[in-house]
Amino acid sequence: MDFTRTVLVTGGSGFIGSHLVCSLVDRHPDWRIINLDNLDYCCSPRSLESIEDRMNYTFMKGDVCNSQLVDHIFSTENIDVIFHLAAKTHVESSFESPSNFQRVNVEGTRVLLRAAHQARHQPRRFFYVSTDEVYGSSLHKVFDESSPVRPSNPYSATKAAAEFLVRSYWDKYKFPIIITRSNNIYGPRQYTEKVIPRFITLLQTNKKCTIQGTLPKSRHFLFIDDAIDAFLLLLEKGIVGEIYNMGTSCEIPILQLATELIRMVKNVPEVNDWIEFVPDRPQVDLRYPITCEKLQQLGWRAEVTWAEGIRQTVKWYQDNPDFWSDASAN
Numbered sequence: 001m002d003f004t005r006t007v008l009v010t011g012g013s014g015f016i017g018s019h020l021v022c023s024l025v026d027r028h029p030d031w032r033i034i035n036l037d038n039l040d041y042c043c044s045p046r047s048l049e050s051i052e053d054r055m056n057y058t059f060m061k062g063d064v065c066n067s068q069l070v071d072h073i074f075s076t077e078n079i080d081v082i083f084h085l086a087a088k089t090h091v092e093s094s095f096e097s098p099s100n101f102q103r104v105n106v107e108g109t110r111v112l113l114r115a116a117h118q119a120r121h122q123p124r125r126f127f128y129v130s131t132d133e134v135y136g137s138s139l140h141k142v143f144d145e146s147s148p149v150r151p152s153n154p155y156s157a158t159k160a161a162a163e164f165l166v167r168s169y170w171d172k173y174k175f176p177i178i179i180t181r182s183n184n185i186y187g188p189r190q191y192t193e194k195v196i197p198r199f200i201t202l203l204q205t206n207k208k209c210t211i212q213g214t215l216p217k218s219r220h221f222l223f224i225d226d227a228i229d230a231f232l233l234l235l236e237k238g239i240v241g242e243i244y245n246m247g248t249s250c251e252i253p254i255l256q257l258a259t260e261l262i263r264m265v266k267n268v269p270e271v272n273d274w275i276e277f278v279p280d281r282p283q284v285d286l287r288y289p290i291t292c293e294k295l296q297q298l299g300w301r302a303e304v305t306w307a308e309g310i311r312q313t314v315k316w317y318q319d320n321p322d323f324w325s326d327a328s329a330n
Helices: 015-027 067-076 091-096 098-116 154-173 195-204 224-237 254-265 306-319 323-329
Strands: 005-010 031-037 057-062 079-085 125-130 178-181 185-186 210-213 218-224 243-246 250-251 275-278
Touching: 005 015, 015 031, 015 250, 031 067, 031 250, 067 098, 067 250, 091 098, 091 125, 098 125, 098 154, 098 243, 125 154, 125 243, 154 178, 178 224, 185 195, 185 224, 185 306, 195 210, 195 254, 195 306, 210 254, 218 224, 218 275, 224 243, 250 254, 254 275
Parallel strands: 005 031, 005 079, 031 057, 079 125, 125 178, 178 243, 185 218, 210 275
Antiparallel strands: 218 250
């Protein structure tokens, strides 16, 4: 079959990546979707079961830092679009092994950029999926795309460093890059180290929600379906060389999050029995407020309410209690 477009998604077996891959495969049967993933601990092949036999889907197991492999992909495939999601993303782990984050997040991006730029068939778009954490924390100031970058942990520092690499290819070569910086994305199939699935999983195993420190931390949460819609809109309407914030006005204090999930999962009136405060990690940001007017001007809006998104998420974890325990056993 002749495909009209070939899209490479790195990290396509991860949480966001698997949802993006499934959407691209389903919505565009005339596009070839290639997923490059090394199947790290936070990935599950089960996330892609629904499309693994589709004619327009190809899985390649490999490390984005492997320059020989990445060069081979770009020399043998006519890649039109790259969505670069492969990354290490867990803040606490980044304090324990910053060199691993440096390798995957910075070196992996360098390898991919170089191969894409030197490819015989020149890509039309290179999307670098970053994070609102590159701005650092703010109690009052709302960040837009021109706000200074002040990362405050090893994870966000490596994402910011990779952004500068990506920008350099635009500045020097006018290579058609687009950078996205998103709020916390949540939904079904997210690995259990992130706060929402962590709380749900703890409660499902009759353990308490552990909240770090006593300062009033909050996060803005964006449902996965709205994030995927933003990526697909930017693919069609995004302006090359630009940065786009992806977010929502839905800001939830972590204590409120725990309270809501306790009521939903345990169905008990007294929530305090299910909350435990534990020591804070070395560096913690209280909140990351961003504005998304630039993306909204292209016609995007977050459509899924917090109530509906968290309902769908909790239901999925209740319906699939062994999803991640099975994956870790493989």
